[in-house]
Each structure stands twice: as C-alpha cells, then as structure tokens.
Amino acid sequence: MKHFFFLLFVLFSCSVEARQNESALMPMPNNIVQGQGASFVVNPSKVAIYVNDSQLSFAAEKLQSVFLDRMGVEIQVSESSKSAVRLLIDSQMEGKEHYVLEVDKKGLLIKGATRQAIFYGIMTLDQLLLGDVCQTQAKKITPVKIDDAPRFPFRALMLDPARHFLPVKDVKFYIDQMARYKYNALQLHLTDDQGWRMEIKKRPELASKEHYTQEELKDLVEYAALRNVEIIPEIDVPGHTASVLSVYPELKCTSADSIEIEVGKTFNLMLCAADEKVYAVYSDVIAEVADVFTSDYIHLGGDESHIDSNWAKCKDCTEMMKREGYQKPSQLMIPFFNRIFSMLKQHDKKAVLWCELDNIYYPANDYLFPYPKDVVLVSWRYGLTPTCIDLTHKYGNQLILAPGEYAYLDYPQLKGDLPEFDNWGMPVTTLEKCYQFDPGYQLENEKQQHLLGVMGTLWGEAMKDINRVTYMTYPRGFALAEAGWTQMEHREWESFKSRLYPNLSDLMKEGVFVRVPFEIVKRDIR
Numbered sequence: 001m002k003h004f005f006f007l008l009f010v011l012f013s014c015s016v017e018a019r020q021n022e023s024a025l026m027p028m029p030n031n032i033v034q035g036q037g038a039s040f041v042v043n044p045s046k047v048a049i050y051v052n053d054s055q056l057s058f059a060a061e062k063l064q065s066v067f068l069d070r071m072g073v074e075i076q077v078s079e080s081s082k083s084a085v086r087l088l089i090d091s092q093m094e095g096k097e098h099y100v101l102e103v104d105k106k107g108l109l110i111k112g113a114t115r116q117a118i119f120y121g122i123m124t125l126d127q128l129l130l131g132d133v134c135q136t137q138a139k140k141i142t143p144v145k146i147d148d149a150p151r152f153p154f155r156a157l158m159l160d161p162a163r164h165f166l167p168v169k170d171v172k173f174y175i176d177q178m179a180r181y182k183y184n185a186l187q188l189h190l191t192d193d194q195g196w197r198m199e200i201k202k203r204p205e206l207a208s209k210e211h212y213t214q215e216e217l218k219d220l221v222e223y224a225a226l227r228n229v230e231i232i233p234e235i236d237v238p239g240h241t242a243s244v245l246s247v248y249p250e251l252k253c254t255s256a257d258s259i260e261i262e263v264g265k266t267f268n269l270m271l272c273a274a275d276e277k278v279y280a281v282y283s284d285v286i287a288e289v290a291d292v293f294t295s296d297y298i299h300l301g302g303d304e305s306h307i308d309s310n311w312a313k314c315k316d317c318t319e320m321m322k323r324e325g326y327q328k329p330s331q332l333m334i335p336f337f338n339r340i341f342s343m344l345k346q347h348d349k350k351a352v353l354w355c356e357l358d359n360i361y362y363p364a365n366d367y368l369f370p371y372p373k374d375v376v377l378v379s380w381r382y383g384l385t386p387t388c389i390d391l392t393h394k395y396g397n398q399l400i401l402a403p404g405e406y407a408y409l410d411y412p413q414l415k416g417d418l419p420e421f422d423n424w425g426m427p428v429t430t431l432e433k434c435y436q437f438d439p440g441y442q443l444e445n446e447k448q449q450h451l452l453g454v455m456g457t458l459w460g461e462a463m464k465d466i467n468r469v470t471y472m473t474y475p476r477g478f479a480l481a482e483a484g485w486t487q488m489e490h491r492e493w494e495s496f497k498s499r500l501y502p503n504l505s506d507l508m509k510e511g512v513f514v515r516v517p518f519e520i521v522k523r524d525i526r
C-alpha cells in the first residue's frame, strides 16, 4: 500500500506536463512555443557542446556547469559542428540581447548575434531545467522553442558601498545573481557624505580607510563584463560631499567656514561652485574614474543639494552668480555641471544624473530642466516619475526609471520587517506593489521611446552587509528584472507568484540570504 502511494505520487508529480518547463522562468521570456515529440536525452557519452566562436568559451563553461549542477552530467566541448549541443554566434540576428533557444529530440541550439545573447539563452535553459524537475532528473529536456529579446535595453541594480562598504568578493557574489536574471548594469554609488570608496592615485587622501583599489575595481569591471554586466560608477556632486570636504575643507562654501566635519555625522554641505580648487580636484578624479571604468557613462549624482544653506549664503557663490548674470543661486548648477561635463567629454564619457524635481520640496532648487540633451536622467522621487517621463520626453533626454514607490529596494517589504531602522519614514514596498511597476506607465509607444529601462536601488544606510543587501533585493529583484525584460502582455502576477518559489529556493541553495514572501500566500497576514 505504501508503495502504491509512492508510485502514485511519482506518477502524478512527474506526469509529463507540457508547461512544467515554464515553471521557473524568471524573467518570463517574450515568446515560447512548446515543442512536439520526444525529449532530448542528455547522454554524456553521445552529447558534446560545439561553439562557433572563440568568444563563447565562457558561455561553454557556463553551459557545462548547468548540465553538471542540474543533471549531474559532465558534457565535453567538441570541435565537431555536428555536436548535439550548439552555441552559435549568428551575426544576421537582430538585437544584441536577442537569443533563440531550440530543443528537439536531436539536440539543443542556442544562437544570437553576441555572446551576451547566448549567455541569456543559457540562463533561460538553466531555468527550464530547474522547473522541469522530473525530466531534468531523467536527464531529458522537453522540446521547446524560445525566441526572446528584452523590452528595455537597460536593466540595472545599484549598490551603495559609500554608506556601508561591501568588499569586492561580495559585489562579485551580487553580480553572479544579477546575471542569472538578465540584469545588465550595476551602478556603484562610490562616494557620499559617509565615505569615498575609490582609490584616486593622484589624491590618495580622498579614499576612506575601507575602499577599493584601482586594481580591484579593474578586476571587478572585467568580472562583471564577462557576465554581461556593465559597471557604472557614481561620483556624487555637488551635494553628498562631506567626505571630500573633510579632506579638503577649503572646498566648502564660505557659509560653512565654521563647520567642523565629522564624517558620518555631517550632512547637507555642498562643494563651492565658485572655487577653482573644486574643479582641479574633480578633474583629477574624473580622469582616473574614466580610466578604471570601461562604461561610456559616469553618474554624477546631482541630487538633494541644499542650495539655500550653501550657495545662497556663500560670499563667493553669490558674487559668481551676479558676475555671470544669474538671478538665483540654483542657476549656478549650470556652470558647475558644465565644467564637470567638459571633463567627462575629454575622456569620451557621457553623464548620468538623478532627475531632480526637488523644487517641489525645496523651492530654491528650481534649476532643473532643461538639462543638456545628452545627459541621461534617472527618475527616482516618490510619485514624480510620470512628470519626469513627460519632461524628459519634452526636452529630449533619455530616462532610466527607478521610482521610489517601486524600485527603492531599501524600503521594507512588509510592515515590521527589516531593515532595523526607518531611514526616510520609508513606506512599505511589498513584492506585489513592486510587481505592479509598468516602466511604460501605459503611455502610447511614441512617449516611451526615450525610456532606457529600470534600476532597483539598494541605498546603503541600513545595508550593513551583503546578506542584508540580498535579503532586501530578492524576491523584489525578480519583479524588477521582469519589469525590465518582459512585455506587459506576458506578465501576470499569479504566474510570477508561482515562478518565484523555485528561484528563491535555488538562490538559498547558492547561499543567498533572501526574504520568503509568506504574505502572498495568506493575503490577510498584513
């Protein structure tokens, strides 16, 4: 009798259910056609991997580890183009992230125009195997054809080692998970009031005790690039600069002459717009940042400047304002950033800035639009993304979406949950709320063309270590990954809810500290 029930259980749970292979896909691909006929049997004595381009050696290794981890089989790489498993660069295919994955009884093919596209095909295969438990145990792959490309070209997360330092090994660990969910950019917030985390060789005094050496950063950039993640450095100016001002007090406005800076306790100061020494320091900084990071972009912050208490009260800034014919101290943002932008241009870099609409909160900060057209903006202030979308559309800037209400992953996931302290009187951003994020805000197509994609931010005040960072990231990081990759017509909350469990447990197996979203099972728990 006991055996009967066991058999029934096996038969039931392993009955060949056509869509079992979709049960762990994350983000959901945009085009899946289930195949017909027999499965592909992964027999290591008959099956080998062929790649048609030497840039695919990392992809081939990744695929070998997928077969080993999921099926326990060791598959060799072969020179024979007749091998049953093929990874092919196909330069005729459109889109650098577009891949096709085809499984039939004879084999497996993943193709794309770039190694990045093929890497994404392998990530999808990994999830097909994760979901299709019984087939995978039997070392078989269900026939399927997936033809997939992302909704948005930019899908990022942001870490803040300025507030709590994160060693390189932890950032690499974080990148490992990001790559699985097809994130392709990591912004590193390297400087803030609480610390400066990058070695600057010409100005070694800038870096805090805990910081990244340039050698470490170059290694990190390479590590990320192999996993198709671009690192975008952020050097925040002209606010969020207490750590710089503690090293170079002469860069403060005259209004702050008497302020003794205590790093970690002093906030709301700014670099003086009228002091040439500021530009000399940042010219050195930008040169080295541009050299270490391969991204075309450097993020320059530009957020939360307290102009009223700095530039507006500074003798030198107010003189400069008059000299240059500006009416308001906020307009000094124009010459200030023009100087820094020209430094970026010298190194062939483009600027990203947080999109400030904080004239709503700080009426003196009405410098704002128009930003120069070639500056990419990031929308972030709670509730103001629709306005940012409108304004950037009007003025011709590209926009990345990190709206506070969906994408600020430092906000708690449930009332009473971590983090331990409430940084901003943070509202709760539940997983379900996060999943409701449509980066296109249901706008007509023409009004979405300037939207580059999405970014989830892990502001670090309460992120004391990598475990806290990953706990705050997952599972909401799945929701944002899907917001960035998957067209709205293929997104569905009930489907997402069921697909997240195998992914959460798989992350746990990798030693990733995650939050189990028990509230989505029993809804009245809130």
Ligand code: ACM
Residues within 6 Å of the ligand: 303, 304, 354, 380
């Ligand atoms: C920000 O949250 N200060 C961009």
Ligand code: ZN
Residues within 6 Å of the ligand: 252, 253, 254, 271, 272, 273, 274, 275, 310, 311, 314, 315, 316, 317
């Ligand atoms: Zn000043």
